[in-house]
Every structure is written in structure tokens, then in C-alpha cells.
Amino acid sequence: MVIRILANIVKSLGICEEECISCGGKIYYLDQGYVCEKCIKSLKPYHPVQYKRLDYIRSYRVFGRYEGTLKDIIQNVKFHANIPLARLLGKVIAAYLWEYIQNLKPDLITCPAINVRRYWSRGFNHAEEILKGADIPYIKVFTRTGFDPASAGLKSEDRLRVVKSHHLRKNTIDLLEDKKVLIFDDVLTTGATIKRLAELALSVGASQVHAFFVAEAL
Ligand SMILES: [Zn+2]
Numbered sequence: 001m002v003i004r005i006l007a008n009i010v011k012s013l014g015i016c017e018e019e020c021i022s023c024g025g026k027i028y029y030l031d032q033g034y035v036c037e038k039c040i041k042s043l044k045p046y047h048p049v050q051y052k053r054l055d056y057i058r059s060y061r062v063f064g065r066y067e068g069t070l071k072d073i074i075q076n077v078k079f080h081a082n083i084p085l086a087r088l089l090g091k092v093i094a095a096y097l098w099e100y101i102q103n104l105k106p107d108l109i110t111c112p113a114i115n116v117r118r119y120w121s122r123g124f125n126h127a128e129e130i131l132k133g134a135d136i137p138y139i140k141v142f143t144r145t146g147f148d149p150a151s152a153g154l155k156s157e158d159r160l161r162v163v164k165s166h167h168l169r170k171n172t173i174d175l176l177e178d179k180k181v182l183i184f185d186d187v188l189t190t191g192a193t194i195k196r197l198a199e200l201a202l203s204v205g206a207s208q209v210h211a212f213f214v215a216e217a218l
Helices: 002-012 037-041 068-079 083-104 116-122 126-133 156-164 192-203
Strands: 059-065 108-110 142-144 166-168 180-188 208-216
Touching: 059 068, 059 083, 068 083, 068 126, 068 180, 068 208, 083 126, 083 180, 083 208, 126 180, 156 192, 166 192, 180 192, 192 208
Parallel strands: 059 208, 108 180, 180 208
Antiparallel strands: 142 166
16 A cells, blocks of 8 residues: 555656556556566566677677567667666666676677767666666777667668767777677667677777677567
């Protein structure tokens, strides 16, 4: 009862919704007010993933497929700047990601940057928030300039501009030289972005580039 009242107060403040964003079911927990327990429990590493060859990427892992609850969560995190949900997603994938990290032993973990203008309007980088939720230390080596629209439904020349908008930050050469790098990203679609990021890291002497994606879009 007390939890119900508190939930209604939180809801009236606009902090959270009381219906699961994935199944529409009721939510009774206050730690995050977006996805019900049943949907959270349904999130498990998907096997077998159809691994394909990605240029410049020595190895990679994918947590799940870009569908159902996992897709609902990623979209909500990205388009509603939902930090609590990003942290929760990090917790969900943490064990699987840590297992990969312990086997791989990368020297450095990083993730793509988002456009500065978009950062100011949204105030967060979703990949960084997911990493924070998983308790994974990361170092920023990439930056982003110019064109950065939401990538869904882009024409091919616009996609190319998006890919080219990724750059290395200044003074990152010393960080990357001779290092085994793990790049974390949310969704693997065509692989064009990860290829660009890997090319950048290798161009300043990274010894190997590996990748981890929360989901693979088929
Ligand atoms: Zn649900």
C-alpha cells in the first residue's frame, strides 16, 4: 500500500510511468519505473548468434537480438534519454559482458561518442550510461562532429556522413598505441560504424580491436 502511494507520487511528478513499456503490465517496484520484473527476467543472452565477419574487428560478442523487450528498452533509453533504464540495462548485461572482458583482457574499453549538440540537448551518452550500470570503467577516445540524425530510415549517402562524423579525440594516440581495445556499442546493424571506429583506433597504433554489442539487428 505504501509502495502504491509512493509509486503514485513518483508518477504524478512525471518521473516514471506505472505501466511496463514493453508489455503494458503493471509495475510495483520503485527502483526503476519502466519495465516489469517479468520482462526484465526475459532478458537473457541469446544463443546461437549468427556471427559474421566484421572488417578490422578481431572478435565480438552480442548479448541479444534487437527485438521484443530488449529493443523496447534500447529505444526508450536512446529516444527518451532514460538514464535509470540505461543503468538497468547495464546491470542486465553485466555478467555476460564481464565474462567476455575477463577472457579477452583488453587494455582499454571505450564506446562511440555522440554529437556535441545532441549531447547538450539530451545531456547523456546512452552507451556510457549502460557501461556505468554494468560497473565497467571506460575511457573516452572518440568524438563526434557535424551530422548526427537518428539513424533509422536514412538514405545511404546520409548513412555515410553519419559514419564519417566519428573521429578520434585529441591526445588519444598515447592511450591507444599498442593497446588491445574493446569498443562497446548498443546495436550492431550494418557494421559500418564499428568498422570506422576500429579503423580510427588502428590508424594510431592499436594492436587489436574487439567489440561488444547489446543487440544485433537482423
Ligand atoms: Zn513487462
